[in-house]
Amino acid sequence: MKKTYLLFVALMAFSYTAIAQTVAATAKMNQFIDQLMQKMTLDEKIGQLNLLTPGGGIPTGSVVSTDVETKIKKGQVGGLFGVIGADKVLQAQRLAVEKSRLHIPLIFGSDVIHGHKTTFPIPLGLACSWDTTLIKQTARAAAEEATADGLSWAFSPMVDICRDPRWGRIAEGAGEDAFLGSAIAGAMVRGYQQNNLRQDNTVMACVKHFALYGAAEGGRDYNTVDMSRIRMYNEYLPPYKAAIDAGVGSVMSSFNVIDDIPATGNRWLLTDLLRKQWQFNGFVVSDYTSVNEMEAHGLGNLQQVSALALKAGLDMDMVGEGFLTTLKKSLQQGKVILNDINTACRRILEAKYKLGLFENPYRNVSSERAAVILSPDHLALSRKAAAKACVLLKNNHNVLPLQRKGTIALVGPLADSRRNMLGTWSVAGDWHKAITLKEGMEKLAADQVKIIYAKGANISDDTLFNHKVNVFGPEIEMGTASSDAMIQEAVAAAQKADVVVAALGEAADMSGESSSRADIGLPESQQKLLKALVQTGKPVVIVLFNGRPLTLVKESQMATAILDAWFGGTEAGNGIADVLFGVENPSGKLTASFPYSVGQIPVYYNHLNTGRPYVLGGPTKFKSDYLDIPNAPLFPFGYGLSYTRFLYSPITLSDTILKNGTTIHAMVKVTNSGNYDGEELVQLYLRDEVASISRPVKMLKGFQKIVLKKGETKTVDFPIQVDALKFYNSRLEPVAEPGKYEVMIGTNSDVVQTASFTFNNR
Numbered sequence: 001m002k003k004t005y006l007l008f009v010a011l012m013a014f015s016y017t018a019i020a021q022t023v024a025a026t027a028k029m030n031q032f033i034d035q036l037m038q039k040m041t042l043d044e045k046i047g048q049l050n051l052l053t054p055g056g057g058i059p060t061g062s063v064v065s066t067d068v069e070t071k072i073k074k075g076q077v078g079g080l081f082g083v084i085g086a087d088k089v090l091q092a093q094r095l096a097v098e099k100s101r102l103h104i105p106l107i108f109g110s111d112v113i114h115g116h117k118t119t120f121p122i123p124l125g126l127a128c129s130w131d132t133t134l135i136k137q138t139a140r141a142a143a144e145e146a147t148a149d150g151l152s153w154a155f156s157p158m159v160d161i162c163r164d165p166r167w168g169r170i171a172e173g174a175g176e177d178a179f180l181g182s183a184i185a186g187a188m189v190r191g192y193q194q195n196n197l198r199q200d201n202t203v204m205a206c207v208k209h210f211a212l213y214g215a216a217e218g219g220r221d222y223n224t225v226d227m228s229r230i231r232m233y234n235e236y237l238p239p240y241k242a243a244i245d246a247g248v249g250s251v252m253s254s255f256n257v258i259d260d261i262p263a264t265g266n267r268w269l270l271t272d273l274l275r276k277q278w279q280f281n282g283f284v285v286s287d288y289t290s291v292n293e294m295e296a297h298g299l300g301n302l303q304q305v306s307a308l309a310l311k312a313g314l315d316m317d318m319v320g321e322g323f324l325t326t327l328k329k330s331l332q333q334g335k336v337i338l339n340d341i342n343t344a345c346r347r348i349l350e351a352k353y354k355l356g357l358f359e360n361p362y363r364n365v366s367s368e369r370a371a372v373i374l375s376p377d378h379l380a381l382s383r384k385a386a387a388k389a390c391v392l393l394k395n396n397h398n399v400l401p402l403q404r405k406g407t408i409a410l411v412g413p414l415a416d417s418r419r420n421m422l423g424t425w426s427v428a429g430d431w432h433k434a435i436t437l438k439e440g441m442e443k444l445a446a447d448q449v450k451i452i453y454a455k456g457a458n459i460s461d462d463t464l465f466n467h468k469v470n471v472f473g474p475e476i477e478m479g480t481a482s483s484d485a486m487i488q489e490a491v492a493a494a495q496k497a498d499v500v501v502a503a504l505g506e507a508a509d510m511s512g513e514s515s516s517r518a519d520i521g522l523p524e525s526q527q528k529l530l531k532a533l534v535q536t537g538k539p540v541v542i543v544l545f546n547g548r549p550l551t552l553v554k555e556s557q558m559a560t561a562i563l564d565a566w567f568g569g570t571e572a573g574n575g576i577a578d579v580l581f582g583v584e585n586p587s588g589k590l591t592a593s594f595p596y597s598v599g600q601i602p603v604y605y606n607h608l609n610t611g612r613p614y615v616l617g618g619p620t621k622f623k624s625d626y627l628d629i630p631n632a633p634l635f636p637f638g639y640g641l642s643y644t645r646f647l648y649s650p651i652t653l654s655d656t657i658l659k660n661g662t663t664i665h666a667m668v669k670v671t672n673s674g675n676y677d678g679e680e681l682v683q684l685y686l687r688d689e690v691a692s693i694s695r696p697v698k699m700l701k702g703f704q705k706i707v708l709k710k711g712e713t714k715t716v717d718f719p720i721q722v723d724a725l726k727f728y729n730s731r732l733e734p735v736a737e738p739g740k741y742e743v744m745i746g747t748n749s750d751v752v753q754t755a756s757f758t759f760n761n762r
């Protein structure tokens with residue numbers, strides 16, 4: 001008793017000291033910024049709100065800034081992005097610190113999306129690991145490298161929920177589920193920021209794109225979004241909120257409209273929700289020229305939309321210079337007030353202060369720190385992540401793992417395509433350093449296995465399409481050989497082999513920004529190749545490279561096995577080879593459903609039931625279904641195979657009544673009954689059977705990855721408390737309603753064990 005009391009007193013003393021320190025630190029920061037702002041002219045304050053990109057690197061928008069040097073010297077720039085290399089960053093910082101009147105340092109940002117120079121799998125692939133520790137490590141490694149390159153601000157995590165794989169930017173997020181998306185958002189923010197922005201190896205994160213960008217109509221990028229508040233609150237907003245709760249320092253507004261007002265000028269979004277409800281106290285940056293784009297949205301001229309954005313709560317204007325060129329005039333005309341400019345300026349200065357830029361504008365960038373870039377540790381992490389991202393979609397006759405004997409025909413346009421390994425949004429990654437699948441397989445097994453390589457097909461033969469995809473370079477390379485000759489060569493290789501590995505899919509920039517596709521199947525050239533390979537009668541293993549779920553009905557019937565490798569990053573080839581040869585047992589599970597056909601989109605596991613749900617095998621007339629395709633996707637959310645087999649016991653519940661403050665333990669025994677050691681991702685879903693609004697047929701509420709040796713059994717225990725039952729009701733209040741809940745635990749969203757309990761709030 002006494003001990004507990006003493007511990008309590010010690011804890012209280014500790015937290016009081018911590019609070020007192022924070023209060024003192026905030027007071028010191030405020031004093032510093034007050035003094036600085038007293039010296040600033042109006043122009044210099046507006047200058048802080050201006051974010052420019054001088055060009056030179058990989059373009060991430062259609063215009064680049066001009067006269068950047070002059071503007072920096074005049075105090076007209078608050079930050080830069082797209083400056084690649086520590087020397088260039090330091091050079092620009094010197095201009096600000098030595099040549100501008102008040103010596104205010106710039107903040108340097110970058111699209112550090114899935115790694116910096118060491119590139120990890122695209123976020124959608126990495127999410128399939130469901131491994132928040134691994135994901136956090138990748139963010140950490142990215143922050144180490146980015147800071148060594150002089151950067152202090154990462155335009156990540158991208159947390160837009162997406163249920164439409166036509167949208168190319170599905171590649172950049174965690175998929176279709178808000179619960180998983182929230183866990184990943186928090187892990188990434190913590191990885192980047194480490195709760196301490198002053199460290200010389202942390203970056204300020206920027207959660208984006210606020211908000212709902214992933215719900216663009218028709219999957220067409222930048223398109224209109226229209227969504228009910230209740231859907232926003234329950235299904236789309238939680239990951240942004242999770243990033244805020246994890247302490248993210250900045251937020252990027254999105255290109256789309258919300259309630260027909262562009263996000264960048266939407267006061268409800270940027271002030272009422274973000275600041276008042278969610279208590280966000282960092283700064284908000286626009287997306288690339290999204291202030292200016294409000295003109296095209298039909299909200300007025302540049303002066304009007306800039307004023308609108310500032311008043312809505314936007315602090316920093318990316319590239320478009322609407323703030324820089326019009327805010328002064330708007331102030332003179334009474335269209336904005338000085339307080340709005342001061343508030344925005346203060347938020348930018350606070351960010352710089354928190355990053356320690358006033359003390360050390362160069363943030364200890366040194367030649368010693370440069371050694372972290374592409375370090376052996378980071379490359380090892382990249383290899384591990386590339387393997388953990390792989391999702392085994394099919395594996396008939398246990399054709400995988402490949403045997404290390406005999407002959408393998410390695411064919412396909414992605415088998416030896418270095419340029420395509422990093423995936424979209426790898427602005428600092430050097431594709432020349434990436435490992436191809438051919439290299440990975442040869443390194444691992446060439447001394448035991450004969451590997452015959454043939455390209456077999458171009459990624460696509462459609463020249464107009466290829467021209468659009470190849471905007472950053474020839475990702476889709478058209479050889480001189482005819483398509484028939486390429487297929488013949490591949491077939492000849494297959495005939496000599498015991499097994500065919502066909503590396504098929506998309507080029508890296510067939511997904512990503514401005515890369516929507518209406519047809520998300522394999523291009524025709526590759527379909528023809530696959531058909532010819534299958535006709536040889538040899539087992540065909542497809543290794544899929546893709547930035548989005550694809551429609552693969554025919555392919556999944558024809559192939560013996562399919563391993564989805566996404567775009568694995570710098571070490572892609574090594575990581576995939578590890579999986580193919582069984583060094584790693586695949587454990588990835590899909591985080592976005594693979595539609596049966598485009599006509600099914602949007603297709604997602606946590607849908608509502610409708611009033612006329614179709615029951616598999618039951619009558620179809622007057623039911624919610626299709627005449628020509630099933631309702632179920634080809635591969636559901638949470639799906640992914642292993643080289644081994646896992647058996648699930650029925651669920652045991654520690655109680656059947658849940659009350660406020662109590663916990664129910666939902667437990668299953670999982671047995672590895674196959675022939676390999678392996679990892680299994682055990683998933684918990686709940687269904688609220690009767691509520692004041694229609695609730696989804698199931699909702700992910702927990703997941704645990706367990707390692708099981710061959711023959712081993714483990715009990716997995718999911719504690720369930722009332723928080724897991726909460727949702728936003730039609731008055732947008734978070735509530736847990738009494739009644740019956742179904743508990744589902746299983747290997748994917750479709751194959752589950754079930755039990756039920758009652759929530760009694762009295």
Ligand code: NOJ
Binds near residue numbers: 060111155208287288
């Ligand atoms: C536009 C993209 O939408 C955003 O994600 C990115 O951070 C900016 N460009 C800066 O490159």
